[in-house]
Amino acid sequence: MNVPIADYVTLASVMFFIGVIGVIVRRNPLIMLMSVELMFNAANLLLIAYARLWLQNVGHIFAFIVITVAAAEAAIGLAIVVTTFRPEKYVDVDDIRALHG
Amino acid sequence: MTHQALGVVGSYPLLVALWLLPLMGAVICWTFGPQLRATAGWLVSGLVGASFLLAVLCWHDGTQSAAGLVGANQPLFSWMTGFDFGLLLDPLSLLWTFIITGVGFLIVFYSIGYMRGDPAFARFFAYMSFFVFAMLTLVLSDNFVGLLVGWGLVGLASYFLIGFWFQRPTAVAAARKAFVINVVGDVGVMFAIFVIIANVHSIGFGAAFGAAGTLGPGIVLTICIALFIGAAAKSAQVPLHTWLPDAMEGPTPVSALIHAATMVTAGVYLIARCAPLWNVSHEAQLVVGTIGGLTALLGAILGTAQWDIKRILAYSTMSQIGYMIMGVGTGAYEAGIAQFFTHAFFKAQLFLGAGLMIHALSDEQDIRRMGGLRKKLPFAFWVMLLGVLSICGVPGFSGFFSKDEVIYGALQHGHPWLDGIGIVTAGITAYYMFRLFFVAFLGEYRGEAPVHAGGPGSWIMNVPVAILVVPSVAIGGALLFGGDASPWAHFFAPLFAAQGRPMTPVAPVTPAISENLTSAIVVIVVAIGFLIAWQRYATTAAKRDAVERLRREAEKMPAVLTNLFYFDAAIDAIFVRPAQALGRFCAGVFDPHVVDGAVREIVAIARGLGALVRSFQTGLLRAYALILVFGAACFIAYYALAGAPH
Numbered sequence: 001m002n003v004p005i006a007d008y009v010t011l012a013s014v015m016f017f018i019g020v021i022g023v024i025v026r027r028n029p030l031i032m033l034m035s036v037e038l039m040f041n042a043a044n045l046l047l048i049a050y051a052r053l054w055l056q057n058v059g060h061i062f063a064f065i066v067i068t069v070a071a072a073e074a075a076i077g078l079a080i081v082v083t084t085f086r087p088e089k090y091v092d093v094d095d096i097r098a099l100h101g
Numbered sequence: 102m103t104h105q106a107l108g109v110v111g112s113y114p115l116l117v118a119l120w121l122l123p124l125m126g127a128v129i130c131w132t133f134g135p136q137l138r139a140t141a142g143w144l145v146s147g148l149v150g151a152s153f154l155l156a157v158l159c160w161h162d163g164t165q166s167a168a169g170l171v172g173a174n175q176p177l178f179s180w181m182t183g184f185d186f187g188l189l190l191d192p193l194s195l196l197w198t199f200i201i202t203g204v205g206f207l208i209v210f211y212s213i214g215y216m217r218g219d220p221a222f223a224r225f226f227a228y229m230s231f232f233v234f235a236m237l238t239l240v241l242s243d244n245f246v247g248l249l250v251g252w253g254l255v256g257l258a259s260y261f262l263i264g265f266w267f268q269r270p271t272a273v274a275a276a277r278k279a280f281v282i283n284v285v286g287d288v289g290v291m292f293a294i295f296v297i298i299a300n301v302h303s304i305g306f307g308a309a310f311g312a313a314g315t316l317g318p319g320i321v322l323t324i325c326i327a328l329f330i331g332a333a334a335k336s337a338q339v340p341l342h343t344w345l346p347d348a349m350e351g352p353t354p355v356s357a358l359i360h361a362a363t364m365v366t367a368g369v370y371l372i373a374r375c376a377p378l379w380n381v382s383h384e385a386q387l388v389v390g391t392i393g394g395l396t397a398l399l400g401a402i403l404g405t406a407q408w409d410i411k412r413i414l415a416y417s418t419m420s421q422i423g424y425m426i427m428g429v430g431t432g433a434y435e436a437g438i439a440q441f442f443t444h445a446f447f448k449a450q451l452f453l454g455a456g457l458m459i460h461a462l463s464d465e466q467d468i469r470r471m472g473g474l475r476k477k478l479p480f481a482f483w484v485m486l487l488g489v490l491s492i493c494g495v496p497g498f499s500g501f502f503s504k505d506e507v508i509y510g511a512l513q514h515g516h517p518w519l520d521g522i523g524i525v526t527a528g529i530t531a532y533y534m535f536r537l538f539f540v541a542f543l544g545e546y547r548g549e550a551p552v553h554a555g556g557p558g559s560w561i562m563n564v565p566v567a568i569l570v571v572p573s574v575a576i577g578g579a580l581l582f583g584g585d586a587s588p589w590a591h592f593f594a595p596l597f598a599a600q601g602r603p604m605t606p607v608a609p610v611t612p613a614i615s616e617n618l619t620s621a622i623v624v625i626v627v628a629i630g631f632l633i634a635w636q637r638y639a640t641t642a643a644k645r646d647a648v649e650r651l652r653r654e655a656e657k658m659p660a661v662l663t664n665l666f667y668f669d670a671a672i673d674a675i676f677v678r679p680a681q682a683l684g685r686f687c688a689g690v691f692d693p694h695v696v697d698g699a700v701r702e703i704v705a706i707a708r709g710l711g712a713l714v715r716s717f718q719t720g721l722l723r724a725y726a727l728i729l730v731f732g733a734a735c736f737i738a739y740y741a742l743a744g745a746p747h
Binding site for chain 2: 097
């Protein structure tokens with residue numbers, strides 16, 4: 001089965017923009033983190049697809065690095081969410097404005 | 102340019118020792134003052150006395166002459182090419198050294214009695230010793246910079262000693278005034294040194310004097326006038342004289358040593374030392390001679406209007422230094438120096454005599470509250486009488502010979518009108534000195550304070566004064582009598598004949614009237630001054646209602662005299678007030694609006710930029726994400742339109 005590269009690009013773009021809109025629109029930090037993960041995976045999909053197309057292993061290596069970073073990011077992100085919202089009943093990023101200038 | 106020595110170069114350890122001994126005294130008294138207590142006085146008089154003995158031992162070195170070099174030159178160290186420091190002992194500096202250490206010793210010794218019981222006894226002797234060292238530095242330096250160092254240090258010592266009783270606001274004000282006016286003079290000397298270095302590339306006296314003839318009249322005139330500004334400030338010449346009468350706030354021995362015998366004559370020394378420069382500038386001589394004559398006259402006139410015994414003596418000092426400056430300024434160097442020499446003795450004697458009176462009267466200085474002291478203080482009476490006779494120039498006394506030489510010297514060097522001023526001043530001098538003498542010693546005692554003369558230890562004060570009487574009366578006749586054949590002329594002859602140092606600029610003219618006739622005129626004028634003073638203060642009628650007469654005289658004193666010819670007011674209006682106005686302008690307008698204004702503008706710009714940037718910082722996480730996406734979209738749009746980068 002030979003899936004054309006354009007299909008991969010289309011799927012990755014759709015996944016990426018779902019992630020972007022999720023980060024911008026949703027106010028729940030957990031959903032926002034998941035949206036970020038979605039964007040990572042869109043990028044990973046493109047890396048793997050092009051590695052396959054051009055027969056180069058660099059794409060794979062990059063994909064592994066992205067996965068590693070994503071894991072670390074998720075761990076730190078969740079930790080921040082837990083410490084920031086521990087006293088709150090609901091989680092809403094618009095409620096924290098400590099960095100307001 | 103190589104070092105041009107004025108004296109025979111060699112090693113003279115005694116000279117270095119006599120220079121440094123007083124410094125040692127000052128350091129010891131400063132360091133161990135509280136432990137030394139009364140010993141400080143004996144220590145310092147011992148060291149200054151030892152310095153005097155060393156000066157006597159250096160007599161031969163100081164007067165030797167070989168191959169056009171006169172005196173002893175001891176190199177000390179070299180700073181850079183042309184900047185060699187050393188000591189020079191020639192007849193001129195030897196004479197000054199004798200006065201500084203000899204008269205200095207007597208006055209320091211006298212101070213042991215005068216300052217007895219003062220809580221700052223050791224501090225006083227530290228300052229006195231420091232002054233002697235500074236003054237020796239001034240006269241023994243063989244270069245202009247060393248001279249300037251001494252010049253500044255004596256000003257500092259003078260400041261310390263005028264303000265010695267710093268609890269008195271008037272003393273502090275007088276000290277500050279003296280220091281500021283002296284600094285004006287220091288700047289003048291410094292400017293002269295700059296001009297010399299720029300033209301001669303050396304600070305040595307020898308180099309400057311050797312080049313005097315080739316420098317060009319404009320440059321020499323500039324140097325001379327700048328040096329004279331220094332001399333005028335130090336030697337209380339018009340219009341920089343106003344500090345000297347105020348300087349009488351210091352203890353009386355200080356007035357005797359610093360503000361009569363030595364420091365105030367530093368200007369005379371400077372001009373006599375730089376004679377080769379003055380000799381090639383006729384204009385400079387004219388300026389200096391004129392100012393000297395003017396000062397002699399003004400000082401004498403102001404002396405007639407004073408009531409404070411020390412202020413009378415201060416104006417008399419100013420007037421006598423005017424004579425000296427007139428002498429050295431007109432080219433009659435020997436005469437000017439002779440006047441310095443005799444004046445040091447009789448003025449020190451007068452001040453110390455006044456000190457005896459002030460001491461006995463519990464610090465009373467107003468002669469209106471004295472009177473009748475002839476019987477109460479017989480020793481002071483005789484001391485003051487002999488001093489007054491000497492300063493007035495009564496024939497036979499020291500003052501007669503030196504004053505005569507100055508007055509006749511002005512005539513010889515072609516300034517007949519200065520000669521006239523000198524004669525008139527001599528008459529006024531006789532008037533105000535006898536006025537002081539008659540009012541203080543004749544008639545009845547008018548004061549309230551009890552007179553306590555004598556007492557144990559009074560010999561400490563009496564002996565130095567008694568010793569001073571001898572030279573003050575007799576040294577003029579012994580040394581100055583005989584014109585060109587006198588010991589005085591022999592002493593200075595090698596110096597004046599030395600190579601490249603012509604001491605006489607123009608051949609002296611033979612005046613229409615002879616020296617004897619001039620002397621006779623002076624004696625007659627002095628007699629007239631004496632008779633007027635006698636008539637006003639010493640007749641039986643004058644003595645009977647002295648209180649009333651003196652009160653009337655004080656009331657009727659012309660305003661121009663009570664205001665001291667408005668010199669203080671003029672200096673205030675011309676220099677002090679504009680300086681204060683400038684200060685107020687700077688503090689009130691320039692600083693807040695220009696200096697601070699610039700800083701405030703910079704701050705306002707930074708703050709505005711900060712406010713602009715801060716408005717982006719909403720703190721909303723989703724807003725940041727939106728901006729991020731927007732930025733990324735801009736990049737993508739750009740490359741989509743412009744094509745991919747290569």
